[in-house]
Amino acid sequence: MLLQGKTAIITGATRGIGHAIAVRFAKEGCDVAFCGRTRNDQMVAVEQELTALGVKAKGYAYDVADYDSAQAFVKEALADFGKVDILVNNAGITDDAAVKRMTEEQFNRVMHTNLGSVFCMTKAIQPSMWKQGHGSIVNIGSVVGVAGNYNQANYAASKAAILGFSKSCAKEFAARNIRVNVVCPGFIETEMTAEVPKELMNTWCQRIPMKRPGTTDEVAQACVFLASDMCPYITSVMLPVCGGMEDA
Numbered sequence: 405m406l407l408q409g410k411t412a413i414i415t416g417a418t419r420g421i422g423h424a425i426a427v428r429f430a431k432e433g434c435d436v437a438f439c440g441r442t443r444n445d446q447m448v449a450v451e452q453e454l455t456a457l458g459v460k461a462k463g464y465a466y467d468v469a470d471y472d473s474a475q476a477f478v479k480e481a482l483a484d485f486g487k488v489d490i491l492v493n494n495a496g497i498t499d500d501a502a503v504k505r506m507t508e509e510q511f512n513r514v515m516h517t518n519l520g521s522v523f524c525m526t527k528a529i530q531p532s533m534w535k536q537g538h539g540s541i542v543n544i545g546s547v548v549g550v551a552g553n554y555n556q557a558n559y560a561a562s563k564a565a566i567l568g569f570s571k572s573c574a575k576e577f578a579a580r581n582i583r584v585n586v587v588c589p590g591f592i593e594t595e596m597t598a599e600v601p602k603e604l605m606n607t608w609c610q611r612i613p614m615k616r617p618g619t620t621d622e623v624a625q626a627c628v629f630l631a632s633d634m635c636p637y638i639t640s641v642m643l644p645v646c647g648g649m650e651d652a
């Protein structure tokens with residue numbers, strides 16, 4: 405098992421890609437502290453699902469885009485688990501509109517959640533990783549952060565900023581053996597995309613050389629690789645998981 409004996413914090417793991425990362429990490433022997441904004445049935449179900457895979461798992465209700473909340477989350481997870489080897493910053497939102505119609509509130513909310521959460525969680529985890537002399541931080545970006553997209557200028561800007569932030573952290577933390585990398589999913593099948601009409605889905609897939617959307621587990625597997633000891637000399641990279649989309 406690739407993550408045996410390790411502990412990970414995964415943000416936004418109550419559903420979607422974060423959930424798949426948590427399950428895949430647990431299957432690789434990793435203890436998992438994860439969060440969503442509220443403690444609901446979904447969070448309890450994920451906790452039970454991960455525990456049934458034979459690892460220690462706990463869900464926490466914290467808003468990771470809030471500085472104090474992120475600090476409290478990491479403090480509690482460190483107290484419960486004793487150490488954290490891996491941080492996956494997955495929590496993210498969209499609030500789409502053409503720039504012509506996008507409000508300042510829409511722009512700020514997406515930037516604050518997607519980029520702010522990565523900053524807040526990195527700040528919170530950095531002291532313990534620095535002290536222990538190792539760590540792997542995997543930030544979830546998007547191909548949209550590289551290529552841009554219609555109606556997603558706020559989202560694309562937040563994901564592009566995550567790349568710059570990650571590369572800067574990679575430089576600052578490298579001497580303490582803390583690696584920082586970014587996984588950039590393309591078009592991934594989630595509950596959200598399940599509502600997209602079949603015809604529209606087919607049109608989107610035509611633009612993907614592999615002619616299909618990716619799965620959440622395919623994103624999770626890339627995260628396992630970057631989080632694991634299989635790549636101790638890989639830091640500051642951007643790994644697209646997008647079926648070969650051209651401008652990624």
Ligand code: NAP
Nearest residue numbers: 416417418419420421440441467468494495496546589592
């Ligand atoms: P999703 O299904 O909407 O799940 C988002 C998760 O993040 C939920 O667990 C949500 O939990 C949590 N969350 C959101 N804001 C939070 C906050 N402030 N504090 C704590 N938790 C928060 O999203 P997804 O489609 O799986 O996407 C996951 C990540 O992959 C995002 O960063 C997204 O930008 C990126 N991505 C997705 C795709 C795609 O095709 N789906 C493609 C490229 C990149 P609560 O609602 O309970 O708070």
